[in-house]
Amino acid sequence: MxxxxxxxxxxxxxxxxxxxxxxxxxxxxxxxxxxxxxxxxxxxxxxxxxxxxxxxxxxxxxxxxxxxxxxxxxxxxxxxxxxxxxxxxxxxxxxxxxxxxxxxxxxxxxxxxxxxxxxxxxxxxxxxxxxxxxxxxxxxxxxxxxxxxxxxxxxxxxxxxxxxxxxxxxxxxxxxxxxxxxxxxxxxxxxxxxxxxxxxxxxxxxxxxxxxxxxxxxxxxxxxxxxxxxxxxxxxxxxxxxxxxxxxxxxxxxxxxxxxxxxxxxxxxxxxxxxxxxxxxxxxxxxxxxxxxxxxxxxxxxxxxxxxxxxxxxxxxxxxxxxxxxxxxDPIANRYFAVFKPYVVIVLKNIEIPKVIQLYKHPNRKNEIRTLRLEKAEIIVEKSDHEKNVGKEVRFMGLGNFILEKDYATFTDNDLARAKDFPHLHWLPSDTRTKINVLKDDGNEIEGIAEDGLKLELNNVVQLERKFFCRIESVIDNTIKAVYTSK
RNA sequence: GCUCCGGUGGUGUAGCCCGGUCAAGCAUGACGGCCUUUCGAGCCGUAGAUCGCGGGUUCAAAUCCCGCCCGGAGCACCA
Known part of the structure; x- marks a missing residue:
């Protein structure tokens, strides 16, 4: 590689x-x-x-x-x-x-x-x-x-x-x-x-x-x-x-x-x-x-x-x-999920709780794992992702395949092969505490929530999956400040 | 105004000195496909330039000559 x-x-x-x-x-x-x-x-x-x-x-x-x-x-x-x-x-x-x-x-x-x-x-x-x-x-x-x-x-x-x-x-x-x-x-x-x-x-x-x-x-x-x-x-x-x-x-x-x-x-x-x-x-x-x-x-x-x-x-x-x-x-930047406002809460049906989801920090390094914990059957996704995909079967990355409805989603299976043509969406547990602010290149800031693990990436450039690359500039308590790098 | 330096696809660049192999290469961007637990990367493909314009020299010009147009820089007791 x-x-x-x-x-x-x-x-x-x-x-x-x-x-x-x-x-x-x-x-x-x-x-x-x-x-x-x-x-x-x-x-x-x-x-x-x-x-x-x-x-x-x-x-x-x-x-x-x-x-x-x-x-x-x-x-x-x-x-x-x-x-x-x-x-x-x-x-x-x-x-x-x-x-x-x-x-x-x-x-x-x-x-x-x-x-x-x-x-x-x-x-x-x-x-x-x-x-x-x-x-x-x-x-x-x-x-x-x-x-x-x-x-x-x-x-x-x-x-x-x-x-x-x-x-x-x-x-x-x-x-x-x-x-x-x-x-x-x-x-x-x-x-x-x-x-x-x-x-x-x-x-x-x-x-x-x-x-x-x-x-x-x-x-x-x-x-x-x-x-x-x-x-x-x-x-x-x-x-x-x-x-x-x-x-x-x-x-x-x-x-x-x-x-x-x-x-x-x-x-x-x-x-x-x-x-x-x-x-x-x-x-x-x-x-x-x-x-x-x-x-x-x-x-x-x-x-x-x-x-x-x-x-x-x-x-x-x-x-x-x-x-x-x-x-x-790209070959070195770790991957994380961050969900930006406005977002919506989705109730998950037909899954067992609690659940621990393991994801790769980088698709090329399968030995480095990051984890997300679902204590409640509830996740947060971006509103635009939700709107575009209501009524469809989607892949919540790492979680499984779901039929997405207005405010809930029903688990179907975890078959990745079948998910090939589904929209792949990133998500976070609804009880996520870590906040993130990203300073975009036009001077505006966007707000959202992020995986807790991102707090360990101070000064590093990471990729927020499906979003963009950014550099973690500061971590204070539960708030991360990042600066946009590029798509 | 005067003196220099430039003008190759959306962008950057190669070629120009030593004319033909350039009906113009490469990268990036755009688009499509494959692959992939990302809208990234990688792989494959597509579109995109009558080489600023006009004239001349030549069998032959992006490449040489002339004119013009456009852009930039300099014209500080600044760097």
Whole structure:
């Protein structure tokens, strides 16, 4: 039964990759949690590193204390999410602790004329750049640049008064590439950094910190969304100036999920405004929400690997994730009965009481048994099941075959072969005490009763027979709370 | 507007670089059957794509060229 016939999902070969020499990194800004989209870079980077027996680095890009502020809790959340995915990293870095390194390269770059410090303000600079003209201080001698650099470091400029820029090509067709900004001043008295506080006033921008780090850390392959495409174009000028070799970069397309917000800002906003209950709100596609719903990490990994490194945009259907997930959990998830409201009480006729009914916990594992006790000749079934089948002969699963009437049912026999074409209905003894609430994926809750044995499945994904898979989230006294996984 | 990147069945993906074996493969979803103490899983089968549109090159185009349309991304002293 457990034949391993599933073709191991294989990533296509990586350009320029050699076994033992691949180094990849995942470089999140710790300003939110991981979701299905952001886990893509992590999974691809990690899997490729593993595939080529290389190295995988986790690097927190926390160099904006002002607009995209990092938060201490997210460093930890991201680590948790990665661990949950089964991702292990060989190195971990915080860019906020590497500022002296970035400073060092500014000085080096000034000396080779690769960067300059401009006192042009944003508007003035933009005017020049749009006309493919340099700001006057672009060609100031090295000594002046160094002096300005010292002035920046020593606090001689206030926010916005000076910016380090990388010389590119002023006639580059894309204005966004022309002399891009590398470091700026941030008033950390006002915008304190969660890790280094107000220790530094000069902060690198993404392209500077990322470019320097990718080189210093020996990154050979970069995986990121297409929104970073021009950043590669920009950073190449710097690499060229330093005589470095730019890593192979893969820019995959945009990933969307039917109806679910997949942007950090939208998630953060929704949580702040109380639209979502938290990072694990089941309507979200965060890793924390998926975990809570009983989606296993292996399913997420397989989904991402199946998408590969395609550059076109994808609107993926959650059904796909569910299908993959189901294949993994179905062989292990135990089976239970739960009857949801509205339900009806049926009196059983022609049976002996009391009665102990034995059922398999899983159809494939006939050695594991669960039991239901009938003390009274009375069961509860769902109203819709009852309505559809009044007047018919039905199979009460595990109990036997019955002619179902309006409020009673008469036992006929226990012949399973004969029951083949009968509707199979699940049921519970009328004196069942265990209650269950299931949080559905649309945010609504449904109530019902369940087998007592279900209380022992805390944190597990189970199948409520004929209903759906769900994860048992909490068990307090006689009440079980579960979260819907999928059909 | 400018600069990039895309457009293969409902969804995802393979093929496109190096034209024919592709009247397009796989997965998922839908439908039907078998099996089964579940409406799940498994097995079998069915339906579903004139490969965005138009033109060109060629004996031959999803694959090459041109034009157009549509979608996305970027155009921050964000990452």
């Amino acid at each position: 457990e034949e391993k016939k599933k073709q191991e999902l294989k990533l296509p070969p990586l350009e320029g990759a050699e076994s033992g020499k691949v180094v990849t990194r995942f470089a999140p800004n710790p300003n939110s949690v991981l979701h299905l989209g952001s886990s893509r870079a992590a999974i691809l980077s990690y899997e490729y590193a593993k595939m080529y027996k290389g190295k995988f680095i986790l690097r927190f890009e926390d160099t904006d204390p002002r607009l995209k502020r990092s938060d201490l809790k997210f460093y930890r959340y991201i680590e948790e999410d990665l661990e949950w995915l089964g991702i292990k990293w060989d190195e971990e870095h915080y860019q906020s602790e590497r500022l002296p390194i970035y400073y060092d390269y500014v000085e080096k770059a000034i000396k080779i004329g690769a960067v300059y410090i401009t006192e042009c303000n944003r508007e003035k600079f933009k005017e020049h750049i749009m006309m493919q003209k340099p700001c006057p201080d672009r060609d100031l001698p090295v000594e002046v640049q160094l002096k300005r650099w010292e002035k920046m470091l020593s606090g001689g400029y206030k926010e916005g008064e000076a910016v380090v820029r990388v010389k590119t090509d002023l006639s580059h067709p894309n204005p966004a590439v022309r002399d891009w900004p590398a470091l700026r001043i941030i008033d950390t008295e006002k915008y304190s950094h969660p890790i280094v506080g107000n220790k530094y006033k000069v902060w690198p921008l993404y392209n500077w910190a990322s470019a320097i780090d990718d080189h210093l850390m020996g990154i050979t392959h970069i995986f990121r969304g297409q929104e970073h495409f021009v950043n590669m174009v920009r950073q190449r000028y710097l690499y060229e100036a330093f005589g470095w070799k730019y890593p192979h970069a893969v820019h995959y397309g945009r990933l969307m999920i039917e109806g679910k917000p997949l942007s950090k800002s939208e998630i953060e906003k929704g949580i702040k405004m109380g639209v979502y209950s938290g990072y694990d709100d089941i309507r979200l596609a965060t890793l924390k929400a998926l975990k809570r719903r009983g989606i296993v990490p292996e399913a997420i990994k397989q989904l991402i690997l199946a998408m590969g490194i395609n550059t076109n945009d994808a609107v993926i259907s959650l059904e796909n994730l569910y299908a993959i997930n189901r294949k993994i959990i």
